[in-house]
Amino acid sequence: MRFKMGGGPCASCKLLRRRCSKDCIFAPYFPPDDPHKFAMVHKVFGASNVSKMLQEVPVHQRADAVSSLVYEANARIRDPVYGCVGAISYLQNEVSRLQTQLAVAEAEILMCIDQMQHQVQPGTEPPPQPPQSDHDKSLLLASSHDVSLCDFQNCHSFAATSVSYHVMQDPFKRESIWY
Structure with missing residues (x-):
């Protein structure tokens, strides 16, 4: 299941300036046409940590894990202290x-x-x-x-x-x- 377009490197390999191997763990989840997605995740978690997290998750759940990482990274960039917990807390207060x-x-x-x-x-x-x-x-x-x-x-x-x-x-x- 490869999602690389035109055989070029995935977004992570492109950002990290390395050759994208055939079994690159990032390629299915970080396509080259959306480099901002991996840039946010890399900035917050680091490529090595993301790689370790993805390897620990079963293959059929990795897409969901990547979505969660992207969401949390986006929230952390907007609110470095609380991240998505701040958004959850705000919404709980609003419901109350x-x-x-x-x-x-x-x-x-x-x-x-x-x-x-x-x-x-x-x-x-x-x-x-x-x-x-x-x-x-x-x-x-x-x-x-x-x-x-x-x-x-x-x-x-x-x-x-x-x-x-x-x-x-x-x-x-x-x-x-x-x-």
């Missing part, structure tokens, strides 16, 4: 922040539904009230005449379950990625 926002929004919905439930009595129409804000207008649209109290209770139950799920999970409690 968004879970908190979602829990707050669901709690607000729950309070609005609770308020609407107390205003609407079974078998009666709610008294017309002029909307005071866009938020109130959307709530009035949700409480149109064809919605029954049963629908409010189902919605209330769903919102309560959803809010309790997000509130019970501590969104800021994460297992440490540092050992």
Whole structure:
């Protein structure tokens, strides 16, 4: 399985200025038309270390290993201290922040539904009230005449379950990625 184009040296052999042998471990993964890929990996890990890593990985997993090395090298070049761990940490914090926002929004919905439930009595129409804000207008649209109290209770139950799920999970409690 050779990926060399036109018989020239692979990107690693070209960068290292050596002759590309027939059994070059880099050739299938670092084609000559993408020299930047190997340059990044070489800069972060070194050609000798990459060669050792690839030799330790089964042949059918080497392409994935090279993809991981390229990703980590790119992340290390962008952030020399944390590399891809910095990106993972950032994304975990973003997920936590968004879970908190979602829990707050669901709690607000729950309070609005609770308020609407107390205003609407079974078998009666709610008294017309002029909307005071866009938020109130959307709530009035949700409480149109064809919605029954049963629908409010189902919605209330769903919102309560959803809010309790997000509130019970501590969104800021994460297992440490540092050992």
